[in-house]
Amino acid sequence: MNNNDLVAKLWKLCDNLRDGGVSYQNYVNELASLLFLKMCKETGQEADYLPEGYRWDDLKSRIGQDQMQFYRNLLVQLGSDEKKLVQAVFHNVSTTIEQPKQLTELVSYMDALDWYNGNHGKSRDDFGDMYEGLLQKNANETKSGAGQYFTPRPLIKTIIHLLKPQPREVVQDPAAGTAGFLIEADRYVKSQTNDLDDLDGDTQDFQIHRAFIGLELVPGTHRLALMNCLLHDIEGNLDHGGAIRLGNTLGSDGENLPKAHIVATNPPFGSAAGTNITRTFVHPTSNKQLCFMQHIIETLHPGGRAAVVVPDNVLFEGGKGTDIRRDLMDKCHLHTILRLPTGIFYAQGVKTNVLFFTKGTVTNPHQDKNCTDDVWVYDLRTNMPSFGKRTPFTEQHLQPFETVYGEDPHGLSPREEGEWSFNAEESEVADSEENKNTDQHQATSRWRKFSREWIRSAKSDSLDISWLKDKDSIDADSLPEPDVLAAEAMGELVQALGELDALMRELGAGDEADA
Numbered sequence: 001m002n003n004n005d006l007v008a009k010l011w012k013l014c015d016n017l018r019d020g021g022v023s024y025q026n027y028v029n030e031l032a033s034l035l036f037l038k039m040c041k042e043t044g045q046e047a048d049y050l051p052e053g054y055r056w057d058d059l060k061s062r063i064g065q066d067q068m069q070f071y072r073n074l075l076v077q078l079g080s081d082e083k084k085l086v087q088a089v090f091h092n093v094s095t096t097i098e099q100p101k102q103l104t105e106l107v108s109y110m111d112a113l114d115w116y117n118g119n120h121g122k123s124r125d126d127f128g129d130m131y132e133g134l135l136q137k138n139a140n141e142t143k144s145g146a147g148q149y150f151t152p153r154p155l156i157k158t159i160i161h162l163l164k165p166q167p168r169e170v171v172q173d174p175a176a177g178t179a180g181f182l183i184e185a186d187r188y189v190k191s192q193t194n195d196l197d198d199l200d201g202d203t204q205d206f207q208i209h210r211a212f213i214g215l216e217l218v219p220g221t222h223r224l225a226l227m228n229c230l231l232h233d234i235e236g237n238l239d240h241g242g243a244i245r246l247g248n249t250l251g252s253d254g255e256n257l258p259k260a261h262i263v264a265t266n267p268p269f270g271s272a273a274g275t276n277i278t279r280t281f282v283h284p285t286s287n288k289q290l291c292f293m294q295h296i297i298e299t300l301h302p303g304g305r306a307a308v309v310v311p312d313n314v315l316f317e318g319g320k321g322t323d324i325r326r327d328l329m330d331k332c333h334l335h336t337i338l339r340l341p342t343g344i345f346y347a348q349g350v351k352t353n354v355l356f357f358t359k360g361t362v363t364n365p366h367q368d369k370n371c372t373d374d375v376w377v378y379d380l381r382t383n384m385p386s387f388g389k390r391t392p393f394t395e396q397h398l399q400p401f402e403t404v405y406g407e408d409p410h411g412l413s414p415r416e417e418g419e420w421s422f423n424a425e426e427s428e429v430a431d432s433e434e435n436k437n438t439d440q441h442q443a444t445s446r447w448r449k450f451s452r453e454w455i456r457s458a459k460s461d462s463l464d465i466s467w468l469k470d471k472d473s474i475d476a477d478s479l480p481e482p483d484v485l486a487a488e489a490m491g492e493l494v495q496a497l498g499e500l501d502a503l504m505r506e507l508g509a510g511d512e513a514d515a
Contacts, residue, residue, distance in 0.1 A: 007133035088241035128231035172260035176214030266309035303365030329372035335411030343387035419447035434467035
C-alpha cells in the first residue's frame with residue numbers, strides 16, 4: 001500500500017470520528033500521538049524514545065475504558081518524559097476522543113494497515129511523507145487559522161531546489177509552520193548525497209542534529225512541526241527539544257536563533273494575534289512582515305542566501321517600509337522577485353511574492369553598501385488561471401521560472417530578458433514607468449530586469465514592479481463615484497451586522513447583542 005492510499009484510508013476514518021465531535025484539526029493532533037508510537041514500533045526505535053510500559057503494544061493490548069484511561073495516562077507520562085524531545089512532542093497534550101470505542105477503532109485501524117512496501121520495512125521518511133499528506137489534507141479542509149497560509153508544496157520544492165542547500169549548511173525557518181521548508185531542504189540534501197551515505201559520520205550527525213532549525217509561535221502547530229521533523233529523521237538539537245523551537249521570532253527567541261547559511265520562510269500574513277514585537281530592530285515598525293525581513297537580514301551569515309514569501313504591502317509600504325527595502329538592497333544582493341499568482345494560498349485574494357537575495361555579495365560577503373545592482377522580476381501573476389481545487393497549482397506552473405532563474409543559487413547564472421509562457425504575448429502592455437522606452441514585444445514578457453538606479457529614481461525604492469495589464473482588471477474611470485461606493489459598502493455592513501445580531505439572539509446571547 002503506497003502513502004497516498006494510507007493517507008486516504010486514515011482520512012476516511014476521520015469522517016467517522018467527526019460524528020463523535022472530533023474536528024479535522026483535533027484528528028491530526030490525535031494521529032500525531034498515535035503515529036509517534038506506531039513509528040517507534042515499526043522502525044524498531046521504541047527503546048530509543050519510549051519508556052517500557054508506554055509503547056504501541058501496551059496500548060493495543062487494552063480495550064474499552066481500560067484502553068481509554070491508559071491512553072490518557074500515557075500522554076501525561078510522555079509529556080513529562082526525561083527525554084526533552086519526547087517531552088516537547090507530548091507537552092500539554094490531551095485526547096479529544098471521548099468515547100472508548102472510537103479510540104479502539106482508531107488503534108485497531110492503524111494496527112491493521114499495511115505499513116510495509118513489499119518485503120522492506122517502512123523507513124522514517126515513509127511515515128513522514130504520509131504525515132505530510134495528512135497535514136495537506138487538514139489544510140485543504142480547514143482553510144482557517146494557520147491552514148489558510150499553508151505554503152503550497154510545489155512552491156516549497158521550487159524554492160529549495162533554487163537555493164540548493166549543501167551539507168553542513170544551517171537552514172533556518174523563523175516562521176516554521178509545520179516545517180515544510182526544512183523537510184524539503186533535508187530531502188534535497190539527501191537526494192544529493194545518497195541518503196547521507198556519501199557523507200562522513202560527523203557530517204551525517206550534523207545533518208540530523210544541527211543542520212535544520214525552526215521557530216514556531218503556536219503550540220499546536222509547533223507540535224505538528226516537531227512530529228513532521230522526527231518522522232523525516234530530523235532530530236535537531238536534543239538539548240533544545242528538537243529542530244523546531246517554540247517561541248516568538250520577533251522577541252528574544254528570535255535573537256537566540258543560531259546564524260544561518262540559508263533562510264527559507266513564509267512569515268504569517270496580517271497582524272496575527274499573539275505575535276508581540278518585543279525585539280529592538282534597526283527600523284522599528286508595527287508591520288510584522290517587515291520585522292521578519294529585518295530578522296532574516298540579521299540572522300544570515302555573510303554570503304548566506306534567502307527566499308522569503310511576502311505579501312504585496314512589503315514591496316510598497318512607505319515610511320519604515322521604504323527604509324527597510326533600502327537596507328535590504330544595500331546590505332544584500334536582491335537579485336530576483338517572483339510575483340506569485342493569486343489563489344495558491346487558502347486565504348483567497350492574498351497577493352504574494354518571493355524575494356531571493358544574498359547577504360553581501362558573492363565576491364565580498366561582508367559588503368554592506370550598494371550590494372544590489374539589477375533586480376530580475378518574473379510575473380507569474382498577471383493573466384494566470386484562478387487556482388484552487390479545480391485548477392491546482394503544480395510544479396509545471398513554476399518550471400518556466402526555474403529555467404530562467406538558472407542553476408546558480410545566488411542568482412548569478414547568465415540571464416536574458418524574455419519569457420512568454422502561459423500566453424504572455426497576448427497580454428496588453430500597461431501604461432506604466434516599467435514600459436517606458438521598452439520594446440513592445442519585450443514588454444509582454446514575463447521576465448524583465450530593472451536596475452537599482454531605476455528602482456531608486458522611477459519607483460522611489462518601491463519594489464511593486466509590474467508591466468503587464470491584467471485582462472480582468474477594472475478601469476478606475478468606469479467605477480462609480482467614491483460616495484456611491486462608500487454608501488454601498490455601508491449598506492452591506494449594516495446588513496451584515498443585523499444578521500450577526502439575529503444569530504447572537506438565536507444562540508441566547510441577547511445581553512451581548514444589546515451591549
